[in-house]
Amino acid sequence: MTTTAPVSVTDSHDAAVNSLGFAKPPSETRVVVAMSGGVDSSVTAALLHEQGYDVVGITLQLYDHGVAIQAKGACCAGADIHDARSVAGRLGIPHYVLDYESRFADQVMQDFADSYLRGETPIPCVRCNQTVKFTDLLTTARDLGADCLATGHYVRRFDGGGGAELHRGSDPGKDQSYFLFATTPEQLDYLRFPLGGMNKDETRELAHRFGLAIADKPDSQDICFVPNGRYGDVVRRLRPGAVESGEIVHLDGTVLGRHDGVIDYTIGQRRGLGIGGRKDADESEGPLYVVAIDAIRHRVIVGPQSALACHEVWLSEVSWVSREGAPKAGTSVLARLRNTAPALPATMSGVTGDRVTIRLDEPQFGIAAGQAAVLYDPFHPDRVFGGGWIAEAPSAALA
């Protein structure tokens, strides 16, 4: 893969193109901003509006807030939609709320539940970006005659020699590239991320300068449709009767206890296993971790940390941000296996269609199926190659 030196569109001094990269005045450039009601997307809208763009705000109603918080009352728009509407009203831009509830339920929530029931630990936010936002909303933006769709994600987009490139946000603490690995080249062409070069303080400062009421609103931490972080409750509600209790079994075959459903466990989990120590335990073994989840037999398998070590990660549904497609087998990459984890040196050891095997230079502990593995360019570590879903990370101990 060749990479040209990144040129930030926002730093461009080329008078012929505007800050979003179009060769026309901002007033003639229509940009749809996906407004969630949070600080980031609100500032994105305000910034582009200040620059004179023809900004149209769209907020997606993804789930019934009343149902999510177990409150009565249908057709209930959450506080976030109200916030987005207020910001748009203050800016004086057109704003629409689109009902994407059924699409979100079909494409994101069902997948979320199924993934947990398979013993995985899913990331619904990636699915949401992939389907609801960058497929359906993007189509709507095109239908509205918009030149591009802007979001408040902390990632950067550069026009490189081989087409648009996706790079990490310049604030490593805020970077959201992990959640956008599944962006296709066609989608990236159309997308803009005006906040990619900022850090959170700068964004908040802008929110204050624009006089936005949401300037001090806390960042969302949870999955949006799981307000209290109690995802197990959501899965049980989506799949009544599907969650079954079972045994907690040590790698050596000893049954250590019982659990109320594999969905409550994640590979690498140590706390809250609900089992005491073992009388006959080998003291040198150390604490016990969840090392595997056998969803078919409803078993949670625990063992020492060493049993978590994985050298290989098998990925499915791999996609590439760049038009150049998949790097060849043998290519070095940097692999990020969790959003908050550092990207680790690895090699693409096998590529078959959209299935890829990567081999980590150093074994890693606690790699959970259902999470994403996002691959970066080792020579330009900010640049996203693409990524895939972790189908399996075979542990040497379980082999």
Place this chain on the structure above:
Amino acid sequence: MSRQPQLYFDNNATAPLRPEAMDAMWKAMGPPSNPSSVHGYGRAARMAVEASRAEVAMLAGCRSADVVFTSGGTEANNLVLSIFDHIITSAVEHDSVLRAAPDATIIGVDGEGRINLDHLRDVLASLPDDMHGRTLVSVMYANNETGVIQPIAEMVALARDAGVATHSDMVQMLGKQHLDFAASGLDYASLSAHKIGGPTGVGALLVRPGLRMTSLLRGGGQEQGRRSGTENVLGIVGFGAAAQAAFDDVAHYRTMAEWRNRLESRLIEERNDVRLFGAAADRISNTACLAVNEKSAETLVMTLDLAGVAISAGSACSSGKVHESHVLKAMDAGEDASRAIRISGGWNTSEADFERLAELLLAL
């Protein structure tokens, strides 16, 4: 940058305030206005309310004494439904009927949105004897989404034969034709001011003389004990002035049928992806419900809004999101329902406006 639409075709949602209403409200604004007060201010307020009552009665074709002012069509519907133990209504009613009567017996409609009179006859025939006096048949006069006019005379005849009371939500019908509530045989009807160019927050329930009526709100027994709460004098004054203007404007709506029909036939002739809903039925002249291209109604409403044209898709819920129309669903409109938009002209809509709209829709 806040765009005001240049073409307003959403009068079934609400109409712009008529200058006559604005003028009357300006003039009434200021003095303490409680019609129940004994002093001069109170008497003046009472006079204003009664003058408006007469104007509204004139437009609806009833006696002044039949008019009970409410906060709007929704309250009027809720009020009348609350008096009865059992409700028979249609599948295409406004939510202020369907949600106020969750246990109602629902009468279906045909593909054009007209109620199934045979079904109504059967339902009435199967009513237990002791239920006749406690049952209300409530069928809207004209539908807010399609404009389809229901066979109210036939409905009334069937209900009367069965000894069952009748109500009609006439919110969309008011001002479109000269109405004769007194001769209609209806026992109750609901009206709203803002659909005819009056202010929001005021409406009326018409009650045939001698019929029972109890206030939903308990309080001072205003409106002859039928609706407690100090009268919304300003709103009522605006309603009266709008009603007076609307009475003189009925001819405008008669002409509008031609403009609306021409728009529809042009679209049908010049595009091959147009579908009309309810067009074979008798309709109020200002309303067209149609699918014009392959895009969702949601997308079309946004596209037109950005182009300065205000229309709507289905009926909007309070959070502003568009959801599936229960009216088109009841009409078995199928997949096309998601593409259906509603165009509704009003008191200040001109022939040229319809032509401009036609050009815009043809250019999609």
